[in-house]
Amino acid sequence: MKIIELTYEDNQQQISNLLEKHSKSSDPNIPPYVRETISLAAYEDDIYIGGVTGDMVWNILNVHLLAVDLNYRGNGLGAALLKEIEARARLAGCKVSELTTMSWQAPHFYQKQGYAIFGEIKNCPVEGETKFYLKKIL
Structure with missing residues (x-):
């Protein structure tokens, strides 16, 4: 594993994607992030x-x-x-x-x-x- 700097916008999008996947697996009724x-x-x-x-x-x-x-x-x-x-x-x-x-x-x-x-x-x-x-x- 390595930790690097990523542009704020790109990192925000990647984090949003992860949150979206987690939300949908927890409760499919949660609206998109x-x-x-x-x-x-x-x-x-x-x-x-x-x-x-x-x-x-x-x-x-x-x-x-x-x-x-x-x-x-x-x-x-x-x-x-x-x-x-x-x-x-x-x-x-x-x-x-x-x-x-x-x-x-x-x-x-x-x-x-x-x-x-x-x-x-x-x-x-x-x-x-x-x-x-x-x-x-x-």
Whole structure:
């Protein structure tokens, strides 16, 4: 046996193939392991002011990144971006959305948007900070 580096995309595909085979052997009713990405951006007069990215697998939306330019915060743009990615995921058949955020980032923002904390890692990445895991039924 040897372990080598492989491009992220190629390795992702190989891992997906293995997971697919395992899933089908465990339960033939499990849907295919197909990852679909979503990437939305907001502009004001041709200036990028925010965006959100995520992917969907097995009817679950995983929100990866969401950010709004400091000059545009507090005006509902973050909520609008999140609402739009959720709406697109819902149309694609997603039943739940999940994400992570850090204590100094936006846990309260996501809770206002209907997300509930279901897990946390304290003192991560440094003493006194927490990584939160949140979910929302779509």
